[in-house]
Amino acid sequence: MEVPIGVLAKLWSFISFLPFFSLLLLLGFLKAVVIGPIVAVIVFIGNSAVIIGLWPAHLFWTYYCVIKTKRLGLTLKILVLVILPVPLVLWPVLGILGSLLLGIGYGYFSPLIATFEAVGEHVVDKLYHCFTDGCWSTIKGACTVVSDFLDVCFYSYFSYMDDLSEKIADNEMPFDVKLSKIPGCFLVCLLAIPIDVPAIIILAFLKSPYMLLKGWQRLFHDLIGREGPFLETVCVPFAGLAIILWPIAVIGAVVAASICSFFLGLYGGIITHQEDSLKMGLAYIVSVISLFDEYTNDLLYLREGSCLPRPNYRKHPKHSAPPERNRPSEQDKVEINDNLRLTSNRAKLAPQRSRSLMKAIHQLEPIQIWDWLFRSCELNGRMLMSEGLISLADIEECIIIGRCKKLSIRLPAWCILRCLLRSAKSDSYGLLISDGVELTDFNWPKDKVLGWLLEPLLIMKEQIKGLNLDENEETYLRKLIMTYNTEKLEDWDDSGFPLDDNVRRAQLQAIFRRLQGIVASMSRIPGFRRRFNNLVKALYVESVNAASSNQAEAMLKSRKKNNILLGSREDNKHNRKERSISLDIPKSSCEFV
Template structure:
């Protein structure tokens, strides 16, 4: 769209926008007031039932796993067992209060935002969508929230606990603390909580007016000038909404700072144990406030650094200082580059640039699209049969739920290594790099190791025969020892080369195992299994090699065929995975 130039044009753009915005805002408030209580009731009642119902099992199983754990030494184990009642008692309170706050926020703001989205350029019948959008979808979304929360409390929790009681290698020592250091650690934790909570809260409150007024300044400039993030027509209504709701964002930032200050203070005890010095722990407590102040200054584009003292809290700070210098240089580059999140007067980015940066949900969608495509290929090759899919649909996804995503990511790593890409080639025209990847910490933790593994595969320079064998050996073997690949047709007999490839496979599976504990993973993977199950049935009906698997089971009829019509109804959402993904997804 054409950006208004000149004072008169900008004033007319702003004046003509106000009635349009207030009508949408009033309609959104009405929808939020109508749908919000329903969504709140679903989320609070559902999540509270899950928290209270599973609380006895969580308490018993947590104590059992900690007591049985071989990863914790005797002193640390006793300390954890003694302190466990505090988080276990607080968990129901936090879960219910969080459900109330989340239910209020989601139930009210989801219809409100949907109202503004319906006014965008992508909708033809805007009048209808402004009234209808955000009503039924919010109620369905509330049920999805409860489902994901249930998956986390029931499946993810027990998966984490399984790791606690796993055996450790003989050469690995359990984590423990010395009794002589315990009093100093506890003293540092106590002092850290008292000092850091007070001072960090004071810094957050002191800087909150700057955040409030600088945010308002930027939003108003973008709204009136139709520049920055609000250059496009679809985003103009959100400018007014963001101006009204910006104080809530500031309050949320202050609350987040207060909550994080507790953990920053407690970390002082860890510093004392690592450095074996109470003085170092006290120095960290002081430095934590300075580090927080500098972090806030960087976010708000205030002066660099901090005027607060920052004593050394490590005996050898050379490595830490080197990393800090690199981080400072990176920060300066971000300030000077065109991709910094700055005010309009500081050359703020436009929405078109923002679209070029991939969001976490886009990476998440790619993973399941890739699983859909590669799952179909594996079914055709006989590496996945209906029995595997049925077991996963019944709830036992420990095998297929890790192998299929890891195998899909491996194909991406191999393709990226062959293309000499600086990042990950996730489709024919999309390349995910550190520059355009999500800034979300969780996805940086996910993408970073993948880039390292891609470089390792690139350095190994696998031949085409080795790549084919690798993908089959990945699926058929545990890949714990190089000897497993003997007599498998793998062209290289170099045990070191085999060990390197197996290490990449194990690390990849471990990474996917951690991802599988995310609440949305289980729900989306179940939907994926339903789609693959239908493909397996069609392949069986067409007389392919997996057709005999259904025989000898319920007289030739699968136990899941009775639910086939229900599954087919649910596959209306197949467009979520894309119909042409086989041509576009690696």
């Protein structure tokens, strides 16, 4: 679409936009009034039932796993057992209150946003979708929220606790604290709460008016000039919605800063224990206020740094060296950024700001990574089923009994391993997740959970690249990771793996162990179990259809074979009958003929 140029054109664009936006806002508000209470009740009652129903099991299993674990030393274990009643008692209260707020927010804002999304450029029959979008989908989304919350409370939580209670290796030392350090840590925590918490809350309140005015100025500028994130027609209605809801976002930021201030202050006790110095803990109490001030300055595009004092609270600052891999040079980075900008036809119209719009456009979303992973699991699952590495019994065991450890860990692990192998062979800087899509530091989703996975995967890719595996070895790796226990070297001999070098086997074994650990962590993320169960059900339907078609083909072949045999038997009977008739004819008649 054309961007209005000039004061009059921008003013007319703004005036003509007002009635359009007002009607959409009124319609979305009416839908939210009808759908919101229903969704709030579903989320509140569903999550509350899960919390209350599983709370006795959580209470018992938490204490059991903490007592059983060898990962914690005796002192730390006693300290955890003493502190545990506080979070266990607060969990039902905070969980039920959070469920209520989540239900209200999701129930009222989802229909409102769906109404504005219905006027997108690629939406057919906009009038129909304006009235229907966000109604039934929001109710189904509320049920999905309760289902994912149940998976987290029932499966993910117990999985974490099972990992805590597992046996540790002989060379692994348990986490523990020294009794001599506890008084200093406790003192720092007592001082940090009355100092850091009020200071951080005051800074958040002082900067909230600037955040409110700065955000309104940016939104009004983008709305009137159709610039920035509101260049697209579909995004224009969201400008007015964002202007109205921006004060709520500012209040939410202040509340989040107030909540985080407690954790930032209590972290001083950890600093005191790590550095074994009360002086370093006291220095952290002063420094954390300056760190928060600098972070908010960067967030609001204010001056860099902070005028507040920041003493050093580390005796030996740790500088993590970057991993050894093919990092692009500065010239390559410039070329990549230029290519990203040139791929958009509207790059010339976008304003030059500190946060480039092109980076926002080409930044991959977490949902895209999940879509690729489950699509890859579906395709590889079909292939592994045809090869017999995944049987119908494995799928039935996952669906009926609920034992999905083999499929939910090994199948995604093999999919990611194939991605690593393909990326290593192509000598790419990042990860090739599909044709023409490479996952790098530039387009990796700005998600903390997924961000923890990028660096280990890139390191494993470089390790695999150094091993230089051939196709025969890759074929056996697929069989090994899906059928055998990769942690036992004896199973490598039984699988027929053609590699006799125990050093390379140990390297691959370490890669498999880390890869399965990453997948195990991914399986605990909300939504993973639901999507994987849907994938397994789809594979089950395909396997049943394939088995029935194979059975039908076998029956058809056997029927044809029986028809052939029956026909040959009839021919034999007919021939025998003719021979018997010819034998009954008298000789005289034969002579007469």
